[in-house]
Amino acid sequence: MKKHYSGTWDSVRTHEVPDWYEDCKFGIFIHWGLYSVPAYAPRTWELGEVPGDETWFCNNPYAEWYYNSVNVGQGPSYEHHKKVYGEDFAYENFADMWKAEKWDPDEWAELFKEAGAGYVVLVTKHHDGFCLFPSEYTDYNSVKRGPKRDITGELTRAVRNQGMRMGTYYSGIIDWRFANDPIYREEDNFDNACPTAAYADYAYMQSKELIDRYEPSVFWNDIGWPRQGVNALPGLLSHYYNTVEEGVVNDRFNGLYHDYTTKEYKYGESTRDEKWEMCRGMGLSFGYNAEEGDDKIISVPEFIRLLVETVSNNGNLLINIGPKADGTIPQEQVKRLKQIGKWLKVNGEGIYGTRCSKRENELREDVDLFYTRKEDDLFVFADVKEKLPQEIFIKGAKAPEGVIALDENVELTYRTEQEGVYLNILKNESGFRMAGVRIPGGE
Known part of the structure; x- marks a missing residue:
């Protein structure tokens, strides 16, 4: 009604x-x-x-x-x-x-x-x-x-x-x-x-x-x-x-x-x-x-x-x-x-349909990180200031189902340690500086 x-x-x-x-x-x-x-x-x-x-x-x-x-x-x-x-x-x-x-x-x-x-x-x-x-x-x-x-x-x-x-x-x-x-x-x-x-x-x-x-x-x-x-x-x-x-x-x-x-x-x-x-x-x-x-x-x-x-x-x-x-x-x-x-x-x-992550954005010397979430999925947007490859540490993060680049023109690897997740952005041929990744269940 x-x-x-x-x-x-x-x-x-x-x-x-x-x-x-x-x-x-x-x-x-x-x-x-x-x-x-x-x-x-x-x-x-x-x-x-x-x-x-x-x-x-x-x-x-x-x-x-x-x-x-x-x-x-x-x-x-x-x-x-x-x-x-x-x-x-x-x-x-x-x-x-x-x-x-x-x-x-x-x-x-x-x-x-x-x-x-x-x-x-x-x-x-x-x-x-x-x-x-x-x-x-x-x-x-x-x-x-x-x-x-x-x-x-x-x-x-x-x-x-x-x-x-x-x-x-x-x-x-x-x-x-x-x-x-x-x-x-x-x-x-x-x-x-x-x-x-x-x-x-x-x-x-x-x-x-x-x-x-x-x-x-x-x-x-x-x-x-x-x-x-x-x-x-x-x-x-x-x-x-x-x-x-x-x-x-x-x-x-x-x-x-x-x-x-x-x-x-x-x-x-x-x-x-x-x-x-x-x-x-x-x-x-x-x-x-x-x-x-x-x-x-x-x-x-x-x-x-x-x-x-x-x-x-x-x-x-x-x-x-x-x-x-x-x-x-x-x-x-x-x-x-x-x-x-x-x-x-x-x-x-x-971007669309997301909400604030519990994580605060991080402005670092070599990269700025911005976070959004969609239910239990965590999205990480990296504004990389240095030349690639670039390793990015996300403290306390987990990646139970892996890490997925949103753009197929962004090449990355990752590893999970007890203290968090390490993302390594190897190449970015998208034409854009800002790269996004999805971590299913990472929120």
Whole structure:
């Protein structure tokens, strides 16, 4: 019998993280909107490396924050905007410049499937207020302006046709069309942004539109929720769970509730005791930044390592792509998605459907070891830093049924001693630095 949620915090908090979210491990985040037209941000820091004050907000590396980065009236994005578009050029003009003329949602979905992703989360409204869906509450959307298409609807169909889950991101607490005072400090996100009850109602009703129209498997709220609308949150979340029985929400609801916690670059905390999600761009930005070419974004070995490290510590990786304004995904991003998909086709047994091992990861001078488990089977992922052959000692491990390389292009031997298992990786001709092995009954 389907569970019913009654619109109270006590009822909402009985919701449990569904198995699909625990199992899929890897998702695709998409930041695509008006900010993809200027496609500019300075390359400065990862979020969390510097304080959230004027240093960050006046030198913001997030291209999707272009509106505010110009609105602060100083810094690289402001100077860029004056030079390229003119000081009096309004951000809203980008709505008529964004055509998405080469966009093919089926092509995107096929790529995400090839990458090995289990779910996709699309930014349906970022802080600039432009919606990628038809809304009863504003004409500032992609059906009335710009592409003249229901981007959320078209992509939802394409993603589901590929057998993946579809999620929607919504900027809950910030909408610069309601309150556009410049944000200079992290506190301004809560103190200055969207202070009215009218906006709280707007955010509630648009969120309900997304839930009712698209039934997203993930409802991904950003930063926080309007304080004036907090009392309505249990009702909204109950409606969501009653509509999408296996839905999940993140932790960006003013600390009031979550199914899972989030970490963004170096900002936020994670624990092996609770489900969490790492989100980040391939470079320093989420939205497409023309300043970030192939040599400025995450390498394939770093990408694979990030996935393995995240999963081994009880997390999911939500990696972001930033499409160009015309709807094409930059080739440097496509290349990385295809490569991680190729790696997952061989090594996915030790990623999908796994849980944390009782063993903590080990970062050594010559090799870093990451552990996952599936029932009694132990999976070991070795990021070898030295030349092969390389012997790896796993203290206290047993190998009652042997050791099996996940990739047939990895050659290894092993021996079991009283103190543990010795793996000897002789060759790795897989093309990838990270090698995985399965030890049946080794957990």
